[in-house]
Amino acid sequence: MTDPGDYKDHAVRPYVLTQGRARPSRNTIGLDTLLVVTEAGKPLPVSASRQERELVRMCRRLLSLAEAAAYLELPLSVASILASDLVDSGHLTARSRIPEVARPSQNMLKEVLDGLRRLR
Amino acid sequence: MASAGSADRYLPDTVQESVKILVVGDFGVGKTTMIGSVSEIEPLRTEETMTQASVGVDDLAGLEAKATTTVAMDFGRITLSPLTALYLFGTPGQQRFWDLWAGLSEGAVGALVLIDTRRLEGSFEVLDQLELRGDLPFAVAVNLFPDSVRYGRKALREALDLAPDTPIVECDARNRASSLDCLITLVEHAVQKEQAGQKAPAVQKEKA
Numbered sequence: 001m002t003d004p005g006d007y008k009d010h011a012v013r014p015y016v017l018t019q020g021r022a023r024p025s026r027n028t029i030g031l032d033t034l035l036v037v038t039e040a041g042k043p044l045p046v047s048a049s050r051q052e053r054e055l056v057r058m059c060r061r062l063l064s065l066a067e068a069a070a071y072l073e074l075p076l077s078v079a080s081i082l083a084s085d086l087v088d089s090g091h092l093t094a095r096s097r098i099p100e101v102a103r104p105s106q107n108m109l110k111e112v113l114d115g116l117r118r119l120r
Numbered sequence: 121m122a123s124a125g126s127a128d129r130y131l132p133d134t135v136q137e138s139v140k141i142l143v144v145g146d147f148g149v150g151k152t153t154m155i156g157s158v159s160e161i162e163p164l165r166t167e168e169t170m171t172q173a174s175v176g177v178d179d180l181a182g183l184e185a186k187a188t189t190t191v192a193m194d195f196g197r198i199t200l201s202p203l204t205a206l207y208l209f210g211t212p213g214q215q216r217f218w219d220l221w222a223g224l225s226e227g228a229v230g231a232l233v234l235i236d237t238r239r240l241e242g243s244f245e246v247l248d249q250l251e252l253r254g255d256l257p258f259a260v261a262v263n264l265f266p267d268s269v270r271y272g273r274k275a276l277r278e279a280l281d282l283a284p285d286t287p288i289v290e291c292d293a294r295n296r297a298s299s300l301d302c303l304i305t306l307v308e309h310a311v312q313k314e315q316a317g318q319k320a321p322a323v324q325k326e327k328a
Contacts (some may be wrong), residue, residue: 001293009206014169016296030209030223030226030227031140031166031195031207031209031223031224032138032139032140032205033138034135034137034138034154034205035180036130036133041165048286061130061131062130062131062132062133062134062135063129063130063131063139064131064207066164066166066195066203066207067129067161067164067197067211069166069289070131070165070166070195071164075167075168075169075190076166076167077168077169082219095135095136095319103227103255104139104156104227104228104229104310106311106314106315106318108137108139108204109229109307109310109311110311111201111203111204112139112200112204112206112229112307113304113307113308113311114198114200114201115201115204115206116198116206116300116303116307118200119158119198119200119300120297120300120301120304
């Protein structure tokens with residue numbers, strides 16, 4: 001564990017990795033959006049960056065965007081832009097609630113409650 | 121139990137949905153400790169860069185003064201059922217991080233505000249903000265440190281100027297059962313708010 005709030009610089013500026021974009025192509029990918037490869041072994045274009053390749057490799061099994069970003073040490077905003085592109089290109093599948101829904105449903109809340117009580 | 125070999129890094133393939141809870145509070149109040157005590161993975165850290173107008177910072181005449189801040193967030197995960205995973209995101213509460221919240225709080229179950237009674241003033245900003253927003257259910261968890269001042273709930277509610285229905289619980293963030301109880305209290309409150317909202321459908325919150 002590193003110290004809280006310590007600053008890590010990256011050799012490559014974030015806007016280079018995202019080709020200058022600050023926003024993802026779709027806004028349905030949140031921190032807790034679950035990602036998984038659509039089809040194992042589907043080749044990436046030769047122009048794909050190292051970070052895109054790593055993200056696809058990381059998501060060979062189910063993982064949230066936040067986890068993938070943490071393991072790859074990518075800033076979240078960059079990871080969400082890359083993930084969004086990879087969903088668009090059919091390499092990754094985003095599984096989970098579309099965050100347009102402002103609040104979780106009553107059923108979902110009850111499921112969370114039951115799940116937590118079981119752990120207790 | 122929290123173990124973090126790369127074997128259990130991944131979620132079971134059956135999981136279809138994810139939800140999140142924010143654990144909000146001042147630095148050093150025990151957010152990461154609480155997340156670690158209930159998470160099935162070792163808490164992870166991500167960084168988010170925020171661009172913000174540097175209000176109150178050096179005035180660079182003639183320049184569009186914007187500063188980029190890197191905010192570190194720790195988070196953990198609980199697989200609640202074969203279908204559902206819960207993520208807990210630790211978020212700093214200070215005003216300068218509120219831009220970050222817009223994205224974080226979207227679709228969240230609610231926020232657990234962790235408080236240290238030795239530094240109550242550190243939680244005023246975040247509680248004000250949550251009450252102003254009004255759309256995110258929240259509960260207050262008092263993390264008891266060995267030398268914490270013990271307040272009665274009534275005194276604490278007054279000191280923090282909380283609404284009568286906002287739950288307050290005491291906890292030991294290092295303790296798994298105690299931390300789970302805090303989360304349960306928050307989700308119960310969220311369920312109640314949701315039910316109350318359904319009874320009064322006329323009041324449609326406009327999108328921020």
